[in-house]
Amino acid sequence: MTRHIAGRFGQAVVATLGVLTIVFFIMRLSGDPTLLLVPEGATAEQIAQLRHALGFDRPLLVQYGAYLLDLLRLDLGDSLVQRTPVFGLVAERIPYTVALATGALLVALGIGIPAGVMMAVWRGGLIERALAGFVLAGQSLPTFWSGILLILLFGVTLGWLPTSGVDGIASLVMPSVALGALTMSTFARMTRIAVLDELSRDYVNAARARGLSRAAVVARHVLRNAAIPVVTVAALEVGNLLAGAVIVETVFAWPGIGQLAIQSIQARDFLIVQAIVLFVSVVYVGMNLLADLAYALIDPRIRMGG
Amino acid sequence: MTAPALTVENLSLSISGANIVDGVSFAVAPGEVLALVGESGCGKSLTASAVMRLLPDAIRQTGGRIRLGSDDITDWPERRLRDLRGQRMSMIFQEPQAALDPLARVGAQIAESLRLPRASARPRVLRMLEDVGISDPARRIDQYPFELSGGMCQRVMIATALIARPIVLLADEPTTALDVTIQAQILDLLRRLAVERQTAVLLITHDMGVVADIADRVAVMYAGRIAETGPTEAVFARPGHPYTALLLASIPRLSDEPKSKLAVIDGRVPAPAEFGPGCRFAERCPLADARCRAETPPLLPVAGNRLAACFHAGRVA
Numbered sequence: 001m002t003r004h005i006a007g008r009f010g011q012a013v014v015a016t017l018g019v020l021t022i023v024f025f026i027m028r029l030s031g032d033p034t035l036l037l038v039p040e041g042a043t044a045e046q047i048a049q050l051r052h053a054l055g056f057d058r059p060l061l062v063q064y065g066a067y068l069l070d071l072l073r074l075d076l077g078d079s080l081v082q083r084t085p086v087f088g089l090v091a092e093r094i095p096y097t098v099a100l101a102t103g104a105l106l107v108a109l110g111i112g113i114p115a116g117v118m119m120a121v122w123r124g125g126l127i128e129r130a131l132a133g134f135v136l137a138g139q140s141l142p143t144f145w146s147g148i149l150l151i152l153l154f155g156v157t158l159g160w161l162p163t164s165g166v167d168g169i170a171s172l173v174m175p176s177v178a179l180g181a182l183t184m185s186t187f188a189r190m191t192r193i194a195v196l197d198e199l200s201r202d203y204v205n206a207a208r209a210r211g212l213s214r215a216a217v218v219a220r221h222v223l224r225n226a227a228i229p230v231v232t233v234a235a236l237e238v239g240n241l242l243a244g245a246v247i248v249e250t251v252f253a254w255p256g257i258g259q260l261a262i263q264s265i266q267a268r269d270f271l272i273v274q275a276i277v278l279f280v281s282v283v284y285v286g287m288n289l290l291a292d293l294a295y296a297l298i299d300p301r302i303r304m305g306g
Numbered sequence: 307m308t309a310p311a312l313t314v315e316n317l318s319l320s321i322s323g324a325n326i327v328d329g330v331s332f333a334v335a336p337g338e339v340l341a342l343v344g345e346s347g348c349g350k351s352l353t354a355s356a357v358m359r360l361l362p363d364a365i366r367q368t369g370g371r372i373r374l375g376s377d378d379i380t381d382w383p384e385r386r387l388r389d390l391r392g393q394r395m396s397m398i399f400q401e402p403q404a405a406l407d408p409l410a411r412v413g414a415q416i417a418e419s420l421r422l423p424r425a426s427a428r429p430r431v432l433r434m435l436e437d438v439g440i441s442d443p444a445r446r447i448d449q450y451p452f453e454l455s456g457g458m459c460q461r462v463m464i465a466t467a468l469i470a471r472p473i474v475l476l477a478d479e480p481t482t483a484l485d486v487t488i489q490a491q492i493l494d495l496l497r498r499l500a501v502e503r504q505t506a507v508l509l510i511t512h513d514m515g516v517v518a519d520i521a522d523r524v525a526v527m528y529a530g531r532i533a534e535t536g537p538t539e540a541v542f543a544r545p546g547h548p549y550t551a552l553l554l555a556s557i558p559r560l561s562d563e564p565k566s567k568l569a570v571i572d573g574r575v576p577a578p579a580e581f582g583p584g585c586r587f588a589e590r591c592p593l594a595d596a597r598c599r600a601e602t603p604p605l606l607p608v609a610g611n612r613l614a615a616c617f618h619a620g621r622v623a
């Protein structure tokens with residue numbers, strides 16, 4: 001168990017380093033970063049001055065070393081627009097995005113997994129067809145569209161929920177639903193497939209032959225086995241949620257890192273964009289690490305196999 | 307003969323209108339092992355599923371009765387059947403490792419047949435593990451299926467099947483997936499437990515060697531029908547159906563005597579859609595004539611306390 005965890009942790013560290021390195025070199029390979037940072041119409045002299053001030057005239061490897069050291073100190077440079085440390089600017093937005101992504105994940109898991117289980121268990125029935133329509137809707141409505149529909153219905157027409165901004169838990173409901181819809185569909189489809197797959201296995205027959213009802217077999221044996229592929233998807237889906245947050249935060253005026261990313265791209269605030277890319281990548285690696293730990297908890301073959 | 311623990315009468319099954327099992331009847335007495343033998347696809351497993359009342363959705367029972375002891379359970383509702391499964395009748399399978407939930411401890415799976423609280427089940431599970439010949443039960447009870455060999459998993463399956471002392475055990479190819487030496491051990495175990503506990507065992511196999519090892523009586527099945535049934539010794543000594551003779555000739559022997567012409571069975575089992583009005587074996591039978599292709603031979607007594615469904619029963623062997 002500890003060996004398994006240590007191994008996975010090591011892999012996560014390597015993956016994180018890989019991400020940091022890739023981000024660094026992509027930023028440098030795409031041309032002189034100084035040009036991204038200077039205001040339009042700057043003179044060649046001003047550019048050279050800034051290049052020197054930011055250290056972009058040093059050898060690449062020296063820059064790389066300095067970049068890693070700065071990261072260790074959580075120093076991500078200063079925003080070119082706001083002239084304050086990038087770290088603080090991004091960090092103050094993160095709780096909003098985490099709250100939104102958590103809400104979306106709760107929507108996705110809370111609806112998607114039961115829907116998937118029901119579609120598998122009542123295969124071929126009316127319930128499956130009704131749920132399949134629901135899942136298809138969640139999957140095919142674009143987020144910006146479903147977000148606007150939600151605002152119109154619950155915010156404007158019914159007046160039940162705030163239309164945008166941050167005003168307590170209530171204002172989190174619609175953005176979470178809009179963001180979670182697509183992931184909910186993915187969970188529902190994956191869970192359905194995973195449960196159907198398990199239902200066809202011999203141990204299901206054997207458990208029924210010792211007198212368990214279908215429901216008892218599903219509850220005691222099938223769900224746990226079906227959880228393994230679903231966990232894999234869950235880890236990947238968190239990445240998709242963060243990508244979707246860019247749109248949802250814009251539609252709902254939600255002050256998370258998605259909104260900050262859009263603002264920073266528009267303002268060409270390159271170091272903030274870099275910091276957000278790093279954050280999202282690290283979250284992604286972290287989620288995969290969590291998934292690996294979850295496998296070990298679920299499956300004794302992994303836990304004991306080292 | 308004592309009253310049978312399991313009686314199957316005229317069982318017929320079909321899939322979307324095509325008949326796959328046709329008028330199959332047999333009975334198994336307490337403590338007796340009846341082998342149901344036949345090539346793959348002839349309907350053995352479906353017969354067992356019908357007995358358990360766990361037929362796949364696509365398969366319909368079109369006729370026949372299933373009796374457990376003196377109870378006709380054919381039309382029992384699912385709720386009552388659940389109380390029978392694992393308690394009065396149970397089943398083991400071909401792939402023991404696949405028949406166990408890979409994520410659950412074997413002890414917990416055995417205990418499921420008992421329907422007792424965990425703590426009170428444990429001593430009984432330990433005793434049962436010992437009864438099925440698993441050494442160090444105190445350690446094994448908390449292990450997972452992947453930590454056990456195939457043979458041990460089959461012993462665990464036997465434990466789950468027999469712990470509640472059912473009167474009937476269905477064993478569907480229980481040794482097919484195992485090594486030859488393990489196979490013999492498992493058959494011995496089944497034999498011993500059947501006698502000790504007076505369990506009626508329906509042993510399904512395609513292997514006449516297994517039949518010879520363990521069965522008191524044998525029912526030979528071909529394309530959904532019983533071709534011949536009788537005491538194992540009598541059937542082996544003088545088969546009453548050409549198909550039985552062919553199956554017997556196909557047993558590999560140590561003394562590699564020259565194989566008879568019948569040793570290899572030509573052709574294949576016809577698909578349900580291809581069944582004609584006559585004997586289903588006629589196409590592959592060395593003795594078949596025009597009558598065999600036109601009429602279904604009834605299962606009739608032949609010498610030696612046997613029944614055979616062949617117009618030429620007297621000329622076989």
Ligand SMILES: Nc1ncnc2c1ncn2[C@@H]1O[C@H](COP(=O)(O)OP(=O)(O)O)[C@@H](O)[C@H]1O
Nearest residue numbers: 321326345346347348349350351352353362364
């Ligand atoms: N679930 C099922 N759906 C459709 N056909 C089936 C199903 N199970 C078995 N069959 C068909 O019924 C016939 C008998 O199958 P089975 O009882 O499994 O044979 P055996 O156990 O003797 O090898 C075969 O032709 C098989 O293809």
Ligand SMILES: [Mg+2]
Nearest residue numbers: 347350351478
């Ligand atoms: Mg079979």
